[in-house]
Amino acid sequence: MNITDAAFLTSVMDLLVDTICVVNVEGRFVFVSAACRQTFGYTPAEMIGQPMIDFVHPDDRARTLARVDNIYAGTKEPHFENRYVRKDGSTVHIMWSARWSPEAGVRVAVARDVTERKRAESMQAALYAVSEAAHTAEDLLALFRHVHQIVGGLLPAVNFFVALYDKAADELSFPYYVDAQHEAPAPRPLDSGTLSAEVIRSGQAMLLRADTALDLPPRVKLDVGRNSLDWLGVPLQTQQGPIGVLVVQSYTGDVRYTERDLELLQFVSTQVATAIERKQMDARLRHIARHDPLTDLPNRTLLHERIQAALQHARDERRRMALLYVDLDMFKEVNDRFGHSAGDLLLQETAVRLRRGVAQAGMVGRIGGDEFLVLLDSDCPVEQTLAIAESLRSHLSEPFTLAGDAVTVSPSIGIALYPAHGDEYQQLIRCADEAMYAAKTSGGNRVRLAGGPVAPD
Numbered sequence: 239m240n241i242t243d244a245a246f247l248t249s250v251m252d253l254l255v256d257t258i259c260v261v262n263v264e265g266r267f268v269f270v271s272a273a274c275r276q277t278f279g280y281t282p283a284e285m286i287g288q289p290m291i292d293f294v295h296p297d298d299r300a301r302t303l304a305r306v307d308n309i310y311a312g313t314k315e316p317h318f319e320n321r322y323v324r325k326d327g328s329t330v331h332i333m334w335s336a337r338w339s340p341e342a343g344v345r346v347a348v349a350r351d352v353t354e355r356k357r358a359e360s361m362q363a364a365l366y367a368v369s370e371a372a373h374t375a376e377d378l379l380a381l382f383r384h385v386h387q388i389v390g391g392l393l394p395a396v397n398f399f400v401a402l403y404d405k406a407a408d409e410l411s412f413p414y415y416v417d418a419q420h421e422a423p424a425p426r427p428l429d430s431g432t433l434s435a436e437v438i439r440s441g442q443a444m445l446l447r448a449d450t451a452l453d454l455p456p457r458v459k460l461d462v463g464r465n466s467l468d469w470l471g472v473p474l475q476t477q478q479g480p481i482g483v484l485v486v487q488s489y490t491g492d493v494r495y496t497e498r499d500l501e502l503l504q505f506v507s508t509q510v511a512t513a514i515e516r517k518q519m520d521a522r523l524r525h526i527a528r529h530d531p532l533t534d535l536p537n538r539t540l541l542h543e544r545i546q547a548a549l550q551h552a553r554d555e556r557r558r559m560a561l562l563y564v565d566l567d568m569f570k571e572v573n574d575r576f577g578h579s580a581g582d583l584l585l586q587e588t589a590v591r592l593r594r595g596v597a598q599a600g601m602v603g604r605i606g607g608d609e610f611l612v613l614l615d616s617d618c619p620v621e622q623t624l625a626i627a628e629s630l631r632s633h634l635s636e637p638f639t640l641a642g643d644a645v646t647v648s649p650s651i652g653i654a655l656y657p658a659h660g661d662e663y664q665q666l667i668r669c670a671d672e673a674m675y676a677a678k679t680s681g682g683n684r685v686r687l688a689g690g691p692v693a694p695d
């Protein structure tokens with residue numbers, strides 16, 4: 239064959255790995271080389287005569303047409319990238335080098351499939367984004383929102399959830415759950431037979447498709463994701479084993495998950511697991527720094543923050559607020575007679591009774607020793623504040639059972655009201671403390687309002 243023959247040149251073009259495309263002024267393919275089968279999934283006959291733009295991914299059409307105008311204007315476009323939709327519906331990333339031939343009145347372009355490079359780039363970018371999110375997200379929920387977005391950039395993730403497993407409490411919870419068909423399920427034990435539990439139990443990713451045979455252990459009841467066509471879950475692996483699972487699912491035939499999606503999700507999951515562990519550790523440290531280890535009540539630091547915030551709110555909204563200073567009477571004797579651990583138990587039970595007694599009306603904290611502070615920030619009238627204080631006194635005066643012994647203590651409670659007794663934090667605490675002291679020196683087991691009686695409002 240003569241190397242100048244058109245047939246020879248065509249056969250050389252058909253040998254190329256990249257696809258050569260020629261498009262006329264109407265924007266229709268007039269020639270495509272044989273490699274289009276690999277690149278686009280179509281035969282040349284299926285493409286020739288068709289509008290080029292119809293093959294472009296809908297999201298990339300506008301900017302593709304803008305570049306076409308540049309080419310007509312004589313600009314060479316050596317590195318333009320866009321996405322095409324292959325015949326099987328998958329997306330292919332193309333890097334184009336294109337130019338305009340005024341003599342022939344056509345655009346000549348070479349298409350290189352750069353999908354693998356794009357995939358590697360987006361995976362790297364996703365990893366980076368997850369580690370960024372681990373630093374910047376304020377809390378776990380914010381982290382999950384970021385992760386959802388990042389996963390959504392890698393694969394279809396309209397229905398996405400994160401399940402976490404707390405081994406100590408044997409509790410599988412669903413702290414982030416975005417789903418077209420279901421609400422987040424209630425927390426449950428691991429043996430509840432969900433697919434998520436199965437992923438955590440096995441430590442293996444799971445891809446279930448409607449068209450593949452279900453080979454699940456009988457314990458799986460398929461209630462989470464019960465109607466989804468495809469369900470893809472990967473474990474959140476840590477050195478301590480799986481701490482949860484990332485799940486995407488689809489209810490429509492438009493989105494079908496593949497092994498490749500499984501790989502992508504698995505690829506980011508380790509980084510996500512590390513980010514979650516980090517956030518959980520942050521949250522634990524924050525909790526420890528602001529709570530009393532014996533009773534788990536807010537400590538002085540957190541009380542201070544909450545009271546300051548409540549005061550500001552009360553000032554802004556012209557609401558009432560009250561502080562109750564609670565100190566047990568003769569608590570030292572409990573320690574002396576029954577031992578320090580019994581004293582600890584009594585303090586813990588005191589915290590429970592106070593918390594229960596205050597309920598939604600405010601919050602309780604432990605200042606230290608046998609001293610507690612109650613913030614009532616629900617705009618109670620003074621009679622109601624006094625009634626709450628009186629009921630707390632009564633609850634705390636009931637016997638405690640400590641290691642088989644019935645032990646009775648009583649509290650002295652001092653009350654300071656905002657705005658009646660002051661409008662600053664320190665001032666209110668001092669008033670409540672002095673009122674508590676007055677209650678104690680009058681014999682204890684009583685409630686005292688700061689500064690004597692206050693007219694009912």
Ligand SMILES: Nc1nc2c(ncn2[C@@H]2O[C@H](COP(=O)(O)OP(=O)(O)OP(=O)(O)O)[C@@H](O)[C@H]2O)c(=O)[nH]1
Pocket residue numbers: 532565566567568569570571573577578579580581582585606607608678
């Ligand atoms: N068991 C236990 N005791 C504590 C703890 N923190 C402080 N205490 C003890 O609680 C007691 C508090 O002291 P006081 O308030 O003077 O004792 P009190 O007998 O209640 O005296 P009044 O308040 O004047 O009635 C001290 O004996 C401390 O050792 C704790 O975490 N656990």
